[in-house]
Amino acid sequence: MESIVVEGLVKKFGDFTAVNGVSFSVGEGELFGFLGPNGAGKTTTINILTTLLKPTAGKATVAGYDVSTHPHQVRKRVGLVPQELTVDDDLTGMENLMLQAGLYHIPRSEARRRALELLDLVGLREFADKRVETYSGGMRKRLDLIAGLMHEPEVLFLDEPTLGLDVATRAAIWDYIRRLRKETGTTVFLTTHYMDEADNLCDRIAIIDRGVIKAIDTGEGLKARLGGDIIELELVENGLDVVRLLEGVEGIRRVYVDGGVYRLTVERGDKMLPHVLEVLIQRGVAVKRVSMKRPSLDEVFLEFTGRKLREESGSWEDTFRRRMVLRRMRA
Amino acid sequence: MREILGEIGVLTMREIRKWLRSPFLMFFTLVQPVIWMGLFGKAFNITGFIRIPDEMLQNLPPYVTSQLAEIFNNMMTRLFGTADIDYFSYIAVGMLSITILFSSMSSGMGIAWDRRLGFLNKLLAAPIWRGSIIVSKVLSGVLRAVMQAALLLLVALAFGARFHVLFPLGPLAAFGALFFLALGLTSLFIALGLRLKSWESQAAVMNLLNLPLMFASNALYPIALMPSWLQAVAQANPISYAVDAVRQSLIYGAAADPSKLLLDLGAVAVFAISFTAIGVLIADKGLRGG
Known part of the structure; x- marks a missing residue:
């Protein structure tokens, strides 16, 4: 029931x-x-x-x-x-x-x-x-x-x-x-x-x-609806046209660049990571740092609502209440 | 019905416990009337102005003294209800009703805090009669106000207020009047506390009501001394009737007027019943969700 x-x-x-x-x-x-x-x-x-x-x-x-x-x-x-x-x-x-x-x-x-x-x-x-x-x-x-x-x-x-x-x-x-x-x-x-x-x-x-x-x-x-894992890369030398290169690789769904960090959405991170590195090394691109992570709900929220989950400014009453709750919590 | 009495019981107990456990609050609700009592009662000894110095009286022939005495006694009686009274006793008794006023106001603020702290929502989500919330607030508010007044009475005695109780039921009549006043005022302020949801407007309304209600009554000085427009206001003020009832039954002694006392008691009772009814109706609307 x-x-x-x-x-x-x-x-x-x-x-x-x-x-x-x-x-x-x-x-x-x-x-x-x-x-x-x-x-x-x-x-x-x-x-x-x-x-x-x-x-x-x-x-x-x-x-x-x-x-x-x-x-x-x-x-x-x-x-x-x-x-x-x-x-x-x-x-x-x-x-x-x-x-x-x-x-x-x-x-x-x-x-x-x-x-x-x-x-x-x-x-x-x-x-x-x-x-x-x-x-x-x-x-x-x-x-x-x-x-x-x-x-x-x-x-x-x-x-x-x-x-x-x-x-x-x-x-x-x-x-x-x-x-x-x-x-x-x-x-x-x-x-x-x-x-x-x-x-x-x-x-x-x-x-x-x-x-x-x-x-x-x-x-x-x-x-899972986001589809797969996320690989983050930082390169020794920026400015190379790595995006186009990576987008051509089979198995990589999307490539974002954010402040020098390349974020690749891939289906199976464990399998794709060695492959990605191999491709980059073959083209002579030096990799400074690499990491892989499972997507968090933060990414999920971003995906479904188009915005980040963060504190929004509420009404005055709302803010007051929140502050009062916090004050009592600390007491 | 048993369930409802149980709800009212636990909610009233909560209020009484809260009150008994904050002696600080109890103290501060008492301080203000005590200050008024001391400030006006001792410093502005109005009855003293009307007295004639003894050495002056001794130099006059006896028939003049007796005539003078009659004139002054008449003045005193017209203004203060009896010739044999000192201003401190007069105002001390008035302050009993004023402490009821202040105490009722703080009960009205209490329900606003319950709303703000989310406690009211918890009550509203429980399977209780909505009226239980209001009845328990009024009940505990009245109990608190009357106990506060009893405490103040003891303080007044300690500071030398003179009581002349003529009727055997005098104390009962006095506390009956104070009870009715507390009932009416507490209902009024709880209804206000529920309807005025914003803190600022509530404080504004309370402040607007509090001092005028005190000054436009016979609590501090005789109505006969006021300009006629203010007399009209004071005569409509329920506090005046409670104050007079307490004076008739506790300090006027032989000068007390039983028919006046009954009239006073009737007036505060009518005030209490009508304002409780209005208050409960308004409060009930305020508790219903949108």
Whole structure:
């Protein structure tokens, strides 16, 4: 059974179209990611799927219920971890979880049992009775994550789960997300603007840009669509007409020159590399440096959207929020 | 229904815990009324102006003194409700209602922070009655305001405010009036906090309301001393009725007027009920997604 089914979803704010006819579906137990820059429509989509916003057009079913006609049924079955840290600084970790449990009408003894179990899972048990204001950014995010799981939701929504965290903490959060998902079997829908996050965590990735889905596939599948590997070359002497020479070689699909670096897209890098070098040496072209790499999702994003994935300037409110999240993370 | 009471319970507990754990905030909400109390109550001793120095009275024949006493007592009663009153006690009691005003405002700001920090979204994504969010905010706001007023009452006592409680139910009537005032004002400011989403416009509106509401009331000085247009405003201000109710029941003693007290209580109750109803309606609209 599908956990999320979305058909032709549109959301307009006045003249601005945030989500423009998005369709996809997510299977039960799948970890599905929305990858795109800020302002691509990721959070708007999450807000519609968690019943915070009403869609302008289209249909969305989550955990078997239509978000527009049965919002209460949907709310009972989904968990939301917003991108802002929503745990309360003035309460302890345990009190935060018990508050969450109260909102989902879980009996106290049952709630306590679950809270301890989840705290164990993310290594926070010994901090359960400490106030959250004493937690680090990573600890707060972990608490926020398990707060979203207190009522054992069928679908968990994570909006930018590692925004503003340092590299080591991010890797740790990924571990916890994998573990929580393994233990609970929950379907996870996450949004991110980090390539490595999508690549590391998600079973399938939807690339979204300006409210439109450009591609949906596994990370590997998306990379395979680019076709092959990339060979980078630097020459001892520039200015030779190497481009035409290389383009003539069978097996090389494309040649880009970027600041003295030649980037060749080839089908099988391991086989093509010796061949390319042989051709160059035969023509007396001296090679200074050579390297080969598999394409990353960065290249994939560039390929599908025609632009690099980078921070876009948002509204003032957006910037403020982001800064506030960052500040709280560092605290 | 049990579920809804549970939701309201946990959300109210959250607010109360937050409040009790930030003594700093509690302290600062108290500081401002205490400053007003000290500044006006002790420095501008208005009742002192109307008194006649003792040595002057001693040099006058007894019948003149008694006539003078009558004139001045009349003036005092007309202005302050009773002749036997000092300005500090008068203003200290007024400040109880002002602390309710400030405290209600900070409750209104609280919901704006919940929205900003994303906490409100988490609540809205939960399977709870939307009204629970508002009811718990109002409930905790009222509780906080009334407790704050009780604290201030103790401070006033410590600084020498004189109380003359005539009715056995005086304290109850006083806190009843303060409760109604808190209910109406908290609902009003929470509704404002939800409707005015931008931080700046909210601060602007709150600042616009806060001082005029305080000065255009009988909290600091008698309405009878005001120009007639201001009297009209002060008479429409619910704070005036709460202040008068507290004065009637706590400091006027034998001069207290039971029918006036009942009228005051009725007026603040009507204010509370109508503003709570309006507030909940407005807030409910503000919580619904677009």
